[in-house]
Amino acid sequence: MSDRILEIKNLSVAFHGSTVVREVDFHIDRGETLALVGESGSGKSVTALSIPQLLPYPQASHPSGSILLDGIEMISASKATLLKMRGNRVSMIFQEPMTSLNPLHTIERQVGEVLFVHQRLGGNAVRKRTLELLEMVGLQRASERLTAFPHELSGGQRQRVMIAMALANEPDLLIADEPTTALDVIIQAQILTLLKDLQSRMNMALLLITHDLVMVRRIADRVCVMNQGCIVETAITKTLFSAPTHVYTRTLLNAQPKGNPVRIKGDSKPLMQADKVSVYFQLGSGFLARKRVLKAVDEVSMTIQTGQTVGVVGESGSGKTTLGMALLRLIRSKGKIVFDGVDIQGLNNKSLKPYRHDMQIVFQDPYGALSPRRSVRQIIEQGLRVHEPHLGDDELATRVDGALEDVGLDSTDKDRYPHEFSGGQRQRIAIARAIILRPRFIVLDEPTSALDMSVQAQVVDLLRDLQARYQLSYLFISHDLKVVRALADELVVMKDGIIIEQGRASDIFERPATEYTRALIAAAFDLEVVNKTSANDGKN
Numbered sequence: 001m002s003d004r005i006l007e008i009k010n011l012s013v014a015f016h017g018s019t020v021v022r023e024v025d026f027h028i029d030r031g032e033t034l035a036l037v038g039e040s041g042s043g044k045s046v047t048a049l050s051i052p053q054l055l056p057y058p059q060a061s062h063p064s065g066s067i068l069l070d071g072i073e074m075i076s077a078s079k080a081t082l083l084k085m086r087g088n089r090v091s092m093i094f095q096e097p098m099t100s101l102n103p104l105h106t107i108e109r110q111v112g113e114v115l116f117v118h119q120r121l122g123g124n125a126v127r128k129r130t131l132e133l134l135e136m137v138g139l140q141r142a143s144e145r146l147t148a149f150p151h152e153l154s155g156g157q158r159q160r161v162m163i164a165m166a167l168a169n170e171p172d173l174l175i176a177d178e179p180t181t182a183l184d185v186i187i188q189a190q191i192l193t194l195l196k197d198l199q200s201r202m203n204m205a206l207l208l209i210t211h212d213l214v215m216v217r218r219i220a221d222r223v224c225v226m227n228q229g230c231i232v233e234t235a236i237t238k239t240l241f242s243a244p245t246h247v248y249t250r251t252l253l254n255a256q257p258k259g260n261p262v263r264i265k266g267d268s269k270p271l272m273q274a275d276k277v278s279v280y281f282q283l284g285s286g287f288l289a290r291k292r293v294l295k296a297v298d299e300v301s302m303t304i305q306t307g308q309t310v311g312v313v314g315e316s317g318s319g320k321t322t323l324g325m326a327l328l329r330l331i332r333s334k335g336k337i338v339f340d341g342v343d344i345q346g347l348n349n350k351s352l353k354p355y356r357h358d359m360q361i362v363f364q365d366p367y368g369a370l371s372p373r374r375s376v377r378q379i380i381e382q383g384l385r386v387h388e389p390h391l392g393d394d395e396l397a398t399r400v401d402g403a404l405e406d407v408g409l410d411s412t413d414k415d416r417y418p419h420e421f422s423g424g425q426r427q428r429i430a431i432a433r434a435i436i437l438r439p440r441f442i443v444l445d446e447p448t449s450a451l452d453m454s455v456q457a458q459v460v461d462l463l464r465d466l467q468a469r470y471q472l473s474y475l476f477i478s479h480d481l482k483v484v485r486a487l488a489d490e491l492v493v494m495k496d497g498i499i500i501e502q503g504r505a506s507d508i509f510e511r512p513a514t515e516y517t518r519a520l521i522a523a524a525f526d527l528e529v530v531n532k533t534s535a536n537d538g539k540n
Contacts, residue, residue: 004029005030005069005172006028006051006069006207007027007068008024008025008065009025009065009066010024010065010066011064011067012062012064012065013047013050013061013229014060014061017061020229021046021047021229022230023064023230024047024065024230026231026234028173028206030172030204030205031199031200032205032222033196033205033206034205034207034220034221035208035209035215035220035222035224035237036208036209036223036224037213037216037223037224037225038211038227039452039455040424040451040455041228042226043230044209045209048207049092051067051074051207052074052082052085052086052090052092052175053074053075053082069085069090069173087114087117087168087169087171088169088171089173090173091167091173091174091175092166092174093162093166093177094162100162101150101158101162103149103150103151104149106147106148107134107145107146107147107148107149107153108130108146108147110161110165111130111134111164111165111168112126114168115130115168118168127146129168133165133167134146134160136164137167137194138191139157145157157316159179163179163191167198171204172205173205173207176207176209178209178210179195179208179210180192180210180212184315185480185481185520185524186520187315188212195219206219211452212453213252213253213453217237217241220237221236222236225240225246225249232246232248233245233249241253255452255453256453256482257457257482257483257487258457259460259464259486261486261487261488262307262467264307264308264489265307265471268307268308270303271304271305271306271339271440272304272327272337272441273303273336273337273339274301274303274326274327274335274336275301275335275338276299276300276334277300277327277333277335278295278297278298278299278333279295279322279331279333279334280294280295280296280334281294282294295496296322296497297319297326298496298497298498299498300335300494302492302499302502304473304474305473308490309467309473309474309487309489309490310474310488310489310490311477311478311484311487311490311505312475312476312477313478313481313484313491313492313493313520314493314495314520316479318494318495318496318497319494319497320477321445322497324361324443324445324477325443327443328361328443329352330361333345339355339358339359353387356387358437360383360434360441360442361434362427362430362434362442362444362447363447364445364446364447364449366418366423366426366427366429366430367426370418370430371418372419374417375414375417376404376413376416376417377397377415379418379429379433380400380403380429380432380436381399381436384396384399384436384437387437399436403433403436404432406435406466407432409428409429424455424459427447427451427455427459431459431466435466435472439472440471441472441475442472443474443475443477444463444474444475444476444478446478446479448460448478449478449479456480460487463487464487474487476488481521481525485509489505490502490503491504491505491509493516493517501513501517
């Protein structure tokens with residue numbers, strides 16, 4: 001058996017005749033981890049998808065190159081050969097589990113299908129192996145999740161299901177395309193430890209595609225850096241981080257959120273206040289389900305000043321997003337919610353409408369949050385049409401142009417559609433849609449988690465600039481503590497629906513009071529990771 005599991009030589013990829021990946025060369029040996037890094041659009045995922053031949057052929061083509069997987073040429077392989085190789089010899093973890101999992105099938109059925117197709121397991125054997133896989137990837141209460149649908153799980157839980165499916169047949173090569181994007185830092189560390197353990201036990205090769213350089217330094221043996229469809233540098237991981245030779249590599253290594261949070265004014269007053277806010281979800285249906293209640297948020301109290309950013313951190317399922325949705329009155333909750341001195345908890349939809357103008361939200365996934373059928377202009381002006389219907393077309397156009405300029409986009413972009421933009425540009429469009437109403441309070445729900453490091457830094461700078469210019473108040477929800485440190489004046493740490501630590505962000509980062517917070521900080525800043533902290537599997 002050859003030590004070399006994958007060899008790519010002179011590989012080029014074209015779409016409709018336009019070349020996007022040029023003459024790529026790299027190899028991976030059994031048991032080795034190779035990281036493929038670079039910004040969005042550099043060609044990482046296109047290169048990876050070429051290995052199992054999952055590109056949209058014939059729109060995609062290979063003008064040149066060879067892909068040898070354990071000595072078998074994949075580019076010219078027959079359909080029967082590809083079906084045999086996919087899943088068994090090479091498997092893939094995709095970046096966005098919500099679009100990769102079938103929304104109409106339960107978790108048990110989707111994992112079980114992999115086992116049935118490739119191993120011909122059936123009945124109790126499928127159920128037993130499915131449970132083993134889900135427990136192996138850290139999905140607690142796995143037996144209760146078997147009948148769940150993807151939308152009933154948090155982002156981190158869905159990603160764990162995807163990893164379980166990919167590992168079901170113990171492949172020789174595992175391609176992981178941003179496998180921990182949706183996971184908090186502690187679960188990231190646990191998943192990476194899991195992948196390394198499995199890799200050692202199965203002598204499995206791992207191709208890791210990521211923009212997370214902390215992850216690369218932690219587990220990769222070698223690194224290939226891609227830029228504009230070409231590999232510009234290949235090196236042993238330690239060498240690349242200590243002595244990068246290419247200017248683009250040095251730019252990547254230096255690209256991380258920097259700077260300090262915007263200081264609030266001395267006369268700043270409370271804008272958003274939560275007093276013992278709780279959100280409970282009933283689990284299941286019927287008479288017996290009345291006693292099964294998930295406490296997603298349990299008596300949380302906090303205050304956000306005018307012009308202040310409060311960061312909320314914690315594991316997937318800790319209640320961060322649920323808290324943000326409750327403060328905006330987008331889901332039902334108990335407790336007191338006061339906005340600018342007015343108790344909005346008891347207001348009906350009609351009475352609440354004027355306050356919607358002042359409260360906005362930016363979601364985690366800009367592609368999913370923006371309608372693909374609407375132009376940028378239609379997306380951004382929609383709020384104005386609802387809240388300021390008296391505006392004429394000329395005034396609408398002027399306001400849209402101003403919002404685009406505020407977020408660093410050209411006003412000529414307004415007649416384009418979301419799919420024509422990069423991930424970072426789409427997130428800027430989502431921010432423009434929120435700020436065009438000149439709100440006073442914005443919930444930012446993981447707005448940088450899917451973005452490259454350099455784009456993250458740009459978005460952080462943008463958010464600080466907008467905050468200083470318009471005295472915006474932010475509730476910034478994130479599992480990326482580096483981004484939180486650059487933005488948040490105050491920090492709230494949540495676990496199991498409750499606040500376990502709260503105070504000035506600088507104080508908590510320097511002197512965390514709880515073991516859980518210390519584990520979060522250690523994992524985020526590449527310190528000694530505390531693996532004994534268990535994952536919470538409640539829905540966020």
